[in-house]
Amino acid sequence: MARTIKEIKDSITGLFMSNAVLQAAYGFEAGAVFENEFSKVSVESILFDIVAFAIWLLESIFDNHKKEIDTALYEQKSGTPRWYRNMSLAFQYGFDLLVDSDKYDNTGYIDDQIEASKIIKYCSVKESIESNRLTIKVAGESGDALEPLDDTQITAFLQYMSEVKYAGVKLNVVNNPADKLLLNMQIYRDVLVIDQNGVSILNGDKPVEKAIRSYMKALPFDGELVLNDLIAHLRAVEGVNNANITVATSSYYNTATNSYSAFQPITVKTIPVAGYFEIENFNTVTYVV
Incomplete structure (x- = not known):
């Protein structure tokens, strides 16, 4: 976890003040406190502020990167309920999957077209009491209201899920009116x-x-x-x-x-x-x- 800017600066100034060469050069005694010897607007203090901020920013970037990697690994564990939910939300109505793949080829389509094809806006996946069966509830959206997929849409979705699901896993898809x-x-x-x-x-x-x-x-x-x-x-x-x-x-x-x-x-x-x-x-x- 990234340290605060103050923690980083305190670490830098602590090393600075404990250095015997710097003690002799600046004329302060061993054990002296940086804030008592240098003002906030001194060149040294400003330089340490800049360095501390740069280190804090780098540590924050590393933290965020780690979080993104952890989330990606967690969500991409194939075969888990979360994976089935992500695959359901990734369904693109009117698009065909690449051969022997669970991915779409969106080459030539703009972001608005791709987003519009993702008609499943809400989804939950839960394991049923019966073994090897997952209950997937889905819904689309019209304005601010949730609504079920129509017959053509749900037929396409069922075909999509049959191609991407793991062999032997039974799916119970719920696409009911509210x-x-x-x-x-x-x-x-x-x-x-x-x-x-x-x-x-x-x-x-x-x-x-x-x-x-x-x-x-x-x-x-x-x-x-x-x-x-x-x-x-x-x-x-x-x-x-x-x-x-x-x-x-x-x-x-x-x-x-x-x-x-x-x-x-x-x-x-x-x-x-x-x-x-x-x-x-x-x-x-x-x-x-």
């Missing part, structure tokens, strides 16, 4: 800030609905929704004195029936089957005093 989230909740409002319909008196927007959407957006893909964390997030909204979730339920898309399941209660926390949630409306949010 789980639906229904929140029956009471918002205890500050009557000076929020009206009975949840509208900010000052700004004219609905801060609670905005806060819920931002919280859902900030959740890690395929991460846990913790109800207490959501309540704490809402309590920080200006004009909200308290929040109470009376009932929280969710419904996931069942690919076997091509329909959504019945809403099931959420007690403390849950992980969405699709990897992300969608709140269709806020009709079950009431504002009380």
Whole structure:
């Protein structure tokens, strides 16, 4: 880890002050402190500052280089869940792989074209209880909203994964529409800030609905929704004195029936089957005093 500039300068000045030849030349005694003998604007002090900064910069570059190498080695361990996630995010829709390779030939394409072809914006990979099976959840993006890949896109992705995956590894790819989230909740409002319909008196927007959407957006893909964390997030909204979730339920898309399941209660926390949630409306949010 890189030393601080002060630590480096102290090391240099310590050697400088302990040198017998320099002691005789400058006329200071053994054991003298550099700062007591030289001012901050002295030539010696300025030179040591420059050298210390240069050494600190070099050590920082080495630290950053080591971090990049460690990260690259960690992420490029083939066959790990992280590797499968990186390969999923690297999928380029409309591009073909090089022969006998898991790489693309992007010669002749500009960066914008390459980036636009990477349609998988969110991905999580987890090992299933069944041996040799990985569950890969994916989602694309439209504006600020997450969305599933369409039929043509997911077909291309499945073919891509079949070519790059390790032999014998079974993949369960989840590409579902968002789980639906229904929140029956009471918002205890500050009557000076929020009206009975949840509208900010000052700004004219609905801060609670905005806060819920931002919280859902900030959740890690395929991460846990913790109800207490959501309540704490809402309590920080200006004009909200308290929040109470009376009932929280969710419904996931069942690919076997091509329909959504019945809403099931959420007690403390849950992980969405699709990897992300969608709140269709806020009709079950009431504002009380």
